[in-house]
Amino acid sequence: MEKFQVKFMPDQQVIEVEQGTSLLKAASQAGIFIKSSCGGKGTCGACKVTVISGEAKSERTGNLSPEQLSRGVRLSCHTFVEGDLTVEVPPESRLQAHQVLLEDANAALLTETSKDLLTYYGYHPLARKVNIRCSEPTLTDNAGDWTRLSIELKRVLQSDKPLTIPLSVLQTLPETLRQAHWDLSVILTDLESGYTVLHVEPANDRPCYGLAIDVGTTTVVVYLVDLDSGEIVDKQGSYNKQAQFGDDVISRIVYAVDSTENMAEIQKAVVDTVNVLIEGILERQSLTSQNIASAVIAGNTTMSQLFLGINPRYIRLEPYIPTVNSTPAVSAREIGLRLLPEALIHTYPSVASYVGGDIVSGALATDMANSDEIILFIDIGTNGEIVLGNKDWLVSCACSAGPCFEGGGILFGMRAMPGAIERVDIDPESLDVKLKVVGKIAPVGICGSGLVDCLAKLRKAGIIDRAGNFQLEHPSQSARIRATEDDKEFVLAWAHQAGGDKDIVISENDVKNLIRAKGAIYAGIRSLLQTVALEIDMIERIVIGGGFGNYLNVHDSVEIGLLPDLPQEKFEFIGNSSVKGARLALLSQKAWNEAADLARKMTYIELSIGTTFMDEFVSALFLPHTDLSLFPSVE
Ligand code: FES
Known part of the structure; x- marks a missing residue:
């Protein structure tokens, strides 16, 4: 052609x-x-x-x-x-380059109740490096190379766990041992089931690293973690290249299952995304892939299956069944990730098709499975996943909130990055607008927290009614409210302020999308509570995860009916809980084992069964809600 x-x-x-x-x-x-x-x-x-x-x-x-x-x-x-x-x-x-949340990246793995989870679970990384000296063979001591190496390793490791070596490492072993004059650094997995030698090289004191990876539908975040100290040495994030196949998991599944070529293409897109991030980090740190011995990946069920090249067809077809909840570790070589070829990639177990490993990872990072208090954990990303419970029980659900809060499906929507409007103030009389923009530069678009804020202020100023309809006849007669050919809109920033040739607006269609998104999340919370016969005020802590959650204004979120009307002090923000849980597992074998228990313990509630969710959803399609008694603090 x-x-x-x-x-x-x-x-x-x-x-x-x-x-x-x-x-x-x-x-x-x-x-x-x-x-x-x-x-x-x-x-x-x-x-x-x-x-x-x-x-x-x-x-x-x-x-x-x-x-x-x-x-x-x-x-x-x-x-x-x-x-x-x-x-x-x-x-x-354009999908703009994404900036990772950095502010809490190197914080200890502490819950908000200040429990140090790494100390609690015990420091025991999934891979490690040991330096050993093997004795050279002689005519009278003629044991094979692997025998010599394994005897010395077992002596140093002081463990009788099984020790294995893959063929690919054996193939280069004889030359490596001799070139190193039998003075060696050995990188190996250190799992409950045993050790596997991943790499042998001349003795050196370079640290050994692992990766904690959050594979989100919209963004991918990689942390480089020093396996000796547990410190995050570097981190990088970007859009998931799969975004070219659609914003949400359903579009991705539809694309993937269309042909074998599509499946391979969509898997390659996410593997490429991670590889580009790894390469950027390696280059900055003057490292090579040989320095990276392990990775833990947390992603939703579709992302995990696509990452591993497992057909996700049945995730979207009733009765919505994933192929696998708990995947065995696979080698980097099998997936094409740029780590040591035999390094193991551990994927967080999922609970169901729409409550995945990212939520299990986040729940582990919140420590809710060990808590006496009733905790509500909400991860607001492309979907809204919710977990409720304590040390005795956990229930979870997923509600399709859509990608609005990550900027998807909104005319000027974008992620929280320089140029994003993050706060909006509207004078209720003149409708003059004050904006706070990330990076203090000219606005380019509006991010999730800005959208929540904007929705609250539009209602307060009477620009929209409680159903989200624009009021063109506003007493201010401001030129900011206007009708277009096929919609109505409010001008947040005039073109000259935005430094472009277009006004930045929020349209009635955007508002309706946001109301549906917030309605789905609130309806999910109410449905879960009804399942366990609890009232909203029985929730003792609300932990909010996800990149968007980190910037969320609780007051505005309550004003629009996204979050329950509870005292401010009950809310906590945990940031990217998915990558936090991935790091925790990478550094603690006990925590990794706990993740599997946590996934098994979590009862999944399918919201499409019965009418509860739909009834709740319809009631939540108002600002803040049709039942104002649920929001006593909102005027
Ligand atoms: Fe082209 Fe949606 S991607 S119209």
């Missing part, structure tokens, strides 16, 4: 692709990631690009206006290369 060059602007990135390749795919191959909320179905309109010159064929134009079409604006998912092209990708269509 004929090949053509596509030049992406303003990056000046040129890529050669086959005729008929979609611009969305070509951009991804060029390392430019375009928003694709609907997974390329041509329905969301998020993937707009402008064809500046050259030949392209568009199969679908969505709701692009005649004016946009005349300017060359196209849906990149449904526009195909037919000749050499120059294409501009506007900022609002």
Whole structure:
């Protein structure tokens, strides 16, 4: 098939692709990631690009206006290369580089009640490095190389656990031993079931590292952890490259199960994401993949299965069954991760199709399974997962909140990063707006915490009613409230303030999406409480995890009916609980074993059974709720 060059602007990135390749795919191959909320179905309109010159064929134009079409604006998912092209990708269509939450990265693994979990579980990393000296063979001492090495290792390890060595390490062992003059550093797994030699090299005192990895639907975060000290040496995060196949797990599953090629492509996308992050860290730290001996991955069930290349088809089909809840460790070589080839990758066990390893990991980090108090743990990410309970019982559920709070499906939605509006103040009379922007620069979009804040302020100022309908006849007669061709919107920042050619707005459609998202989470909380016959005020602590949760304003969240109306002091933020739990497991074998128990102990409540959730959801589609007695503090 004929090949053509596509030049992406303003990056000046040129890529050669086959005729008929979609611009969305070509951009991804060029390392430019375009928003694709609907997974390329041509329905969301998020993937707009402008064809500046050259030949392209568009199969679908969505709701692009005649004016946009005349300017060359196209849906990149449904526009195909037919000749050499120059294409501009506007900022609002791009998945921006993601910044990891850094503020608590090196904090001790403490719960909010100040219990040091690492001390509690005991320090015992899943892999380690030992330095040994083997005796050289002679004519009278002619034991084989592996025998000599294993005898010395057992002596140093002082353990009678089984000790094994894979063929790939054996194949290079004779030369390594002799080149090292029998003075060796040996990296090995250290599991309850035994030791496995991962790598043998000349003796050195370089530390041995592991990775704690949170594979989220939207973002991926990698921590490099020194296995000797437990310290986080470096960390990096980025968008999950799978985002090009859709914003949510359902779009990803639909894409993956379409063909074997798609399955391989979507698995490669996430493995590539992790590898790029690892490479960045290794380069910064002047390390190589040979220094990394282990990894613990926490992700939702779909992400875990896709990462491992396991077909996720039945996760989305009733009765919603995952292929596996507890996966055996696999080698980095099998998955294609850039660690020591024989290093083991441990994947957190899941509870059900929609309560995955990331939640088990987060629950471990909250220590709720050892608590006397009744704790509500909420992880607000692309989905909203909720766990309720204490040391005696745990129930969990998942509610499809959608990606709004991570910026998905919102016109100017973005993650919390420089340029994101994180706080909004609206004068109820003049409707003048004051914004707080991450990085104190011109606003580019609005992040989850800004959206929560904005929703609360829009209602307070009477710009929207309790159902989220815009009030065009607002007494202020402000030009900020306006009707467009197919929606209504409120201007948060004028184009000149935003330093671009567009006003930053929140539309009625955005507001309705946000109300549905917050309604789903609150309905999930109420449904879980009803399952165990508890009232909201019986919750003793509410722990909020997830990147978005870390910036959440509790007062505003209660005002819009996202979180229960409880005293402020009951709320705690744990940040990225998923990667915290992954680090804990990486550094403590006992904690890792506990994770498996925790997953088994958690009862999963399927919200689609019965009418409880739906009734609660419908009641929650108001600001803050149809039943105002649930929100006594909200005026
Ligand atoms: Fe192209 Fe949704 S319209 S990805």
